[in-house]
Amino acid sequence: MQTLTLSGVGFAYPDRHVLEGVSLALAPGTHTVLTGRNGSGKSTLLAVAAGVLKPARGTVQAAARPAFVIQHTRTPETMPCTVRQAVEMGRWPHRNGLLPLRRTDRRKVSEAMERMGIADLAGRQLQELSGGQRQRTLIAQGLAQESGILILDEPTAGLDSRAHGLIRAAVQDELRRGVTVLESSHDAGDISRADRVVMLDGGRVTAASQADQRH
Numbered sequence: 001m002q003t004l005t006l007s008g009v010g011f012a013y014p015d016r017h018v019l020e021g022v023s024l025a026l027a028p029g030t031h032t033v034l035t036g037r038n039g040s041g042k043s044t045l046l047a048v049a050a051g052v053l054k055p056a057r058g059t060v061q062a063a064a065r066p067a068f069v070i071q072h073t074r075t076p077e078t079m080p081c082t083v084r085q086a087v088e089m090g091r092w093p094h095r096n097g098l099l100p101l102r103r104t105d106r107r108k109v110s111e112a113m114e115r116m117g118i119a120d121l122a123g124r125q126l127q128e129l130s131g132g133q134r135q136r137t138l139i140a141q142g143l144a145q146e147s148g149i150l151i152l153d154e155p156t157a158g159l160d161s162r163a164h165g166l167i168r169a170a171v172q173d174e175l176r177r178g179v180t181v182l183e184s185s186h187d188a189g190d191i192s193r194a195d196r197v198v199m200l201d202g203g204r205v206t207a208a209s210q211a212d213q214r215h
């Protein structure tokens with residue numbers, strides 16, 4: 001069974017046609033990198049794959065609700081919450097968005113912050129953080145969600161080499177646990193580590209390397 005399958009997906013914003021006939025099938029535990037020029041539709045495709053945007057045509061089938069990590073530049077500058085509160089949101093799906101967090105949820109939140117090297121920032125307001133710190137907070141939120149599908153939009157863009165290394169290590173850990181990872185990137189190193197590379201141009205898949213079964 002595929003973990004995430006997109007079939008003939010099309011999407012348009014009110015004034016702009018963005019995706020056309022995109023089909024993609026991700027096998028469990030594999031790492032796919034989506035690449036392509038600025039404006040080719042990568043972020044839009046990830047949002048459709050994550051279930052945040054509804055396709056105008058075609059279907060998206062996911063075996064689990066994906067954890068979706070957007071770029072920090074797309075978060076409101078003035079979001080009034082601390083780093084810990086932001087990471088805790090990753091546990092909300094486990095508590096139906098209503099119930100208080102349990103001790104086990106709080107432990108997973110702390111672990112995710114440790115993995116992203118932001119434990120010392122736990123009490124800081126999100127709006128006081130640098131871009132790289134905010135990006136790592138969003139990734140920690142995605143890790144805390146513990147979904148079987150992790151979707152990351154340019155997770156390493158603009159990060160220093162230590163932060164870049166932390167994210168690559170976290171992605172490798174997730175893959176070892178059997179998580180299916182779909183991310184967008186312009187980074188040659190990130191692209192070279194993928195099981196499969198999908199190139200998007202003008203909202204269409206123009207090239208895809210052969211999927212390589214990792215496990």
Ligand SMILES: Nc1ncnc2c1ncn2[C@@H]1O[C@H](COP(=O)(O)OP(=O)(O)OP(=O)(O)O)[C@@H](O)[C@H]1O
Nearest residue numbers: 013014016018036037038039040041042043044045
């Ligand atoms: N909310 C929106 N409303 C209207 N048009 C949008 C919206 N978001 C993106 N677009 C347009 O859709 C197209 C695809 O944008 P998208 O952000 O998906 O590309 P991308 O490949 O992720 O780009 P980048 O590499 O710069 O992040 C672009 O032409 C963009 O201007």
